[in-house]
Amino acid sequence: MKNLFFAMLLGTMLCGSSPAFSATLNTARMKALGLAGKTFTKKSNGVWSVEGGITVYSTETFAPKVLGFGGPVPLFIAVSAKGKILSIAAAPNNESYFDMIEEANFLHSWDNKTLRQAAQHKPDAVSGATYTSNAITENVTITAKKLTGKAK
Secondary structure, eight states, X not given: OHHHHHHHHHHHHHHTOXXXXXXXXXXXXXXXXTOTTOEEEEEETTEEEETTTEEEEXXXXXXXXXXXXXXXXXXXXXXXXXXXXXXXXXXXXXXXXXXXXXXXXXXXXXXXXXXXXXXXXXXXXXXXXXXXXXXXXXXXXXXXXXXXXXXX
């Protein structure tokens, strides 16, 4: 029941029910970002500010049409006040090969990169999870380009 509550709360954040929405989340995804227990305040659709000057972006807002093997592969990208990616975590998805992505530490390929660097970064795909790897890379690239004004 507790996990259902957090899933509903996270869904509310993603769907944007209220511009003044603020919550503290302890979900596995927020733990993966290193942000469990911190307060999130919605700034705009797909963008939250977090105590400590951190901003979290949802690629679902910036790159909604990117598909992996099992469909959309939305991500959360946590960016420091200095503009560097702190971490990336997966939002709910239907990717059957995501365990391979996590085992390969693929999402950490962008850690400590600026958004401009992230927009250019093309890590090698994880063998056996190529579609998922490519979708993740495309999500990060499109989102980073839109956030830095470099989108075509």
